[in-house]
Amino acid sequence: MSTHPTTISAPEGTPFVSVTREFDATPEQLFRVQTDPELIAQWLGPRELEAIVEEYDVRPGGRYRYIHKAQDGTEYAFRGVFHTVEPATLIIQTFEWEGAPGQVCLENATYEKTETGVRLHTHSVFPSVEARDAAVQSGMEYGINDSMDRLAELLAGQSS
Numbered sequence: 001m002s003t004h005p006t007t008i009s010a011p012e013g014t015p016f017v018s019v020t021r022e023f024d025a026t027p028e029q030l031f032r033v034q035t036d037p038e039l040i041a042q043w044l045g046p047r048e049l050e051a052i053v054e055e056y057d058v059r060p061g062g063r064y065r066y067i068h069k070a071q072d073g074t075e076y077a078f079r080g081v082f083h084t085v086e087p088a089t090l091i092i093q094t095f096e097w098e099g100a101p102g103q104v105c106l107e108n109a110t111y112e113k114t115e116t117g118v119r120l121h122t123h124s125v126f127p128s129v130e131a132r133d134a135a136v137q138s139g140m141e142y143g144i145n146d147s148m149d150r151l152a153e154l155l156a157g158q159s160s
Contacts, residue, residue, distance in 0.1 A: 006148040010136050015126040017135070020119065021148045025155045027088035027111040027118045033154055034109075035091075040066065043150040046143050049076070059085055064093075080104075095124065103131045 004022040023030055033039050035058040041051040049068040056064045065079040077098040084092040088111050095105040105124045112119040126132035 003152065006145050008141055008144055010132065013129060015129050015132045017124045017126070017132060017140070019122045019124075019144055019148070021152075022114060022117055022119045023152055023155055024117045025158075027113050029155060029158065030118050030120060030151075031088040031111060033151065033158065039154065043154045044147055046146045047150065058082055058091070080107075097135075100131070100134070103127055103134075105131075 004024075007018075007020045009018040010016065025033075033043070035056070037053050037056040040053045040056055044053075044066065045051050045068045049070055052067045052069060054065045054067065056066070058064075060082060062082045062085075063079070064082070065077065068076045068078075070076075079096055079098060080094040082091065082093045084090060090111070091107075091109045093107050093109075095107050096103065103126070105126050107122060107124045109120065109122045112121065126135065
């Protein structure tokens with residue numbers, strides 16, 4: 001298994017965050033692992049936090065909510081709504097950390113077939129530069145990198 005780096009771009013003075021990562025899998029395999037409620041908790045979020053998936057209804061108008069729970073009991077809850085779902089091609093959804101109510105992001109994830117697998121590209125638009133900066137300062141980069149590494153590990157274990 002080869003490892004691919006996760007590229008995170010958060011241009012200063014903009015409300016944007018873009019994440020790109022290549023995986024040794026097909027777009028269909030990646031989409032399944034990213035949308036199956038049974039698999040979400042195995043890769044989403046930093047390793048040291050327990051992921052509890054309360055709802056994950058991947059369809060236009062479907063909702064999701066999950067909680068990351070620290071060993072000390074601290075909980076970080078996230079929720080959103082799926083707007084567009086084109087399997088193995090595109091997901092457009094909202095994203096909100098419940099600790100900052102009303103600071104809703106619009107996220108777009110595309111799955112691009114490559115010669116060796118699939119490239120996942122996500123683009124998040126925050127409601128303001130300040131909201132984006134607060135997310136970046138909260139350790140978002142660590143959580144994204146760990147999630148992408150865990151996702152690659154799960155995909156590697158799924159294929160044989």
